[in-house]
Amino acid sequence: MVKDEVLSGLILELRRGTIVLCVLSQLNEPTYGYNLVNILAEKGINIEANTLYPLLRRLESQGLLESSWVTSEAKPRKYYVKTQKGNEICNALKQHWDSMVRNIDRLWEVDINEK
Amino acid sequence: MKSDLIDRYVYAVTKNLPSKIRNDISSELYTLIEDMIESRCGDMPPSETDIKVVLTELGTPSELAGKYSPDEEKYLIGPQYYWKYKFLLSIILATTAFGLTIASIVTAIIDPEVNWYFAIPSWFAMMIMGLLNAFAFVTLLFVIFQRKGIDVKINSDSLDNLPPVPKKKALISKHESIMGIFFSIIFATLFLIVPEIFVVHFLDDTRIIPIFNTDIIKSVWYIIIAFAVLGIIRECYKLYEGRYTKRLAVVTVVVDILSALLSFAFLLDNNIINRDFSSAIIKLFQDEAEFIMNIFSRFNLFFLSVILFALALDMGVTVFKALKYDN
Numbered sequence: 001m002v003k004d005e006v007l008s009g010l011i012l013e014l015r016r017g018t019i020v021l022c023v024l025s026q027l028n029e030p031t032y033g034y035n036l037v038n039i040l041a042e043k044g045i046n047i048e049a050n051t052l053y054p055l056l057r058r059l060e061s062q063g064l065l066e067s068s069w070v071t072s073e074a075k076p077r078k079y080y081v082k083t084q085k086g087n088e089i090c091n092a093l094k095q096h097w098d099s100m101v102r103n104i105d106r107l108w109e110v111d112i113n114e115k
Numbered sequence: 116m117k118s119d120l121i122d123r124y125v126y127a128v129t130k131n132l133p134s135k136i137r138n139d140i141s142s143e144l145y146t147l148i149e150d151m152i153e154s155r156c157g158d159m160p161p162s163e164t165d166i167k168v169v170l171t172e173l174g175t176p177s178e179l180a181g182k183y184s185p186d187e188e189k190y191l192i193g194p195q196y197y198w199k200y201k202f203l204l205s206i207i208l209a210t211t212a213f214g215l216t217i218a219s220i221v222t223a224i225i226d227p228e229v230n231w232y233f234a235i236p237s238w239f240a241m242m243i244m245g246l247l248n249a250f251a252f253v254t255l256l257f258v259i260f261q262r263k264g265i266d267v268k269i270n271s272d273s274l275d276n277l278p279p280v281p282k283k284k285a286l287i288s289k290h291e292s293i294m295g296i297f298f299s300i301i302f303a304t305l306f307l308i309v310p311e312i313f314v315v316h317f318l319d320d321t322r323i324i325p326i327f328n329t330d331i332i333k334s335v336w337y338i339i340i341a342f343a344v345l346g347i348i349r350e351c352y353k354l355y356e357g358r359y360t361k362r363l364a365v366v367t368v369v370v371d372i373l374s375a376l377l378s379f380a381f382l383l384d385n386n387i388i389n390r391d392f393s394s395a396i397i398k399l400f401q402d403e404a405e406f407i408m409n410i411f412s413r414f415n416l417f418f419l420s421v422i423l424f425a426l427a428l429d430m431g432v433t434v435f436k437a438l439k440y441d442n
Contacts, residue, residue: 033143034150049147050173054182057136075146078139 019047021097023055024090027065030079056080064089120166121148127176132183140183148173192257199267200257204250211249213347215241216300217340224307224336231308285358285440295350303343307336324392326414331387338381345374364437371426378426382419 022045026036033053040047059065064086067078082090125144129137151169152161173179181189192200219238223229260267305312310332314323332339349370356363381387393414 032146034147034154038154048172049151050179050182053143053147057183069142075149076142077146078143 018097019051019055020059021090021093022047023052023059024064024082024086024093027080027082027086030068030081032070032077032079036080059086118166120163120170121145124148124170124173124176128179128183131180133185136183188262190261192254192261196257196261196267200253203257204253207249207253208246211245212242215245217344220304220307221336221340224333282440285436287353287356287358289354289357292350292353295353296347299343299346299350303339306332306339324395325389326392328386328389331384335381338377342374342377342381345370345377358440359433359436360441361437364434364441367433368430371430375423375426378419378422382415382422384415388414 022040023036026039031039033056034049036056037047037049037052056065056067060067060080064083065080066083067080070077070079125141125148128144129141132140148166148169151172152165155161155169156165174182216238219234219241223231223234257267259265310327310329311325313326349367352363352366396414
């Protein structure tokens with residue numbers, strides 16, 4: 001159905017901007033990529049590894065995350081953690097998100113009253 | 116865990132990535148794939164199918180490589196450059212086509228032994244080569260801009276420089292200007308290549324008499340080209356402005372005065388008209404009014420005054436509309 005395609009396209013767009021917030025929120029402690037996929041999935045946020053891994057890299061190049069290879073375990077893993085800047089941005093984003101949710105909810109209320 | 120398929124997959128993903136991050140991504144992918152296989156199979160040894168399922172989940176190598184590439188490298192010419200690219204490309208292609216056409220005509224006229232059956236295909240070949248070169252050059256330039264992140268500014272569209280919305284009557288129809296350019300080219304081409312096609316066929320006579328003295332016309336080819344080029348400049352400027360402005364009025368007056376001077380140079384010479392034509396006309400109208408006789412016996416002056424009238428009209432209309440609408 002065309003309608004389903006439109007809907008899934010819009011859902012994808014809606015999710016795209018929120019993923020950064022989700023990822024940053026979970027990186028207070030050094031975590032490796034695949035673990036982060038599982039942590040987020042447990043909390044109901046499904047991000048595929050092939051989206052998350054490039055995203056982590058991008059956030060690192062923007063200075064929001066820093067990474068280090070840990071080779072002491074069985075497999076070499078790259079651990080990511082929020083930087084100071086990443087923390088500030090994460091908090092600011094969360095505030096924006098909260099106000100956005102409040103405002104959108106209010107839109108909805110007005111809409112119902114008018115009906 | 117060793118698998119030829121995984122090796123080939125990781126290699127295919129990373130081979131075109133920037134060398135700085137290639138090894139890093141390669142090791143990260145190996146660990147990721149192992150983790151994914153482990154979470155799928157637990158302690159069981161994975162089958163070929165398991166590996167395939169995991170790799171399919173990650174997407175095709177080119178998809179994954181695309182996700183890893185920096186944004187600015189995903190485009191040959193990205194969205195922030197595209198309209199500038201299109202704008203500049205259209206101007207350069209049009210200029211190239213125009214320049215090559217003029218060059219071909221001039222070359223053909225200068226060459227005393229010109230062979231038109233050969234000249235036209237060679238013009239066509241030159242056009243294709245020239246346009247392809249221009250296209251490649253502009254594209255390459257913008258690819259470099261894209262790669263180096265060079266900012267390109269084409270006529271600044273800042274809020275301070277936005278032109279006012281023109282009144283409807285102040286707009287210049289594009290069709291008229293394009294027709295003007297078209298006729299300038301056609302007219303110049305005919306005059307230069309085959310002035311003998313302007314003929315008069317007298318009904319009571321079997322002769323076909325050319326109006327113009329073709330030798331003289333061909334000897335002053337540069338005036339005809341200059342005349343056509345002036346006309347094309349005027350119409351192009353109209354296209355560029357899109358409405359009557361004071362600037363356009365100034366350009367039009369200058370171009371029209373130059374055109375008038377050229378017409379004088381071209382048509383003051385009585386010899387430009389074929390003598391046979393003049394005498395045939397005089398014979399034809401000898402019983403009629405003296406007025407018509409006078410027109411045709413000095414056909415070059417008649418022709419000149421028509422051109423001057425047209426130029427004066429063009430100047431008058433443009434200046435009038437510019438003063439009225441461009442405040």
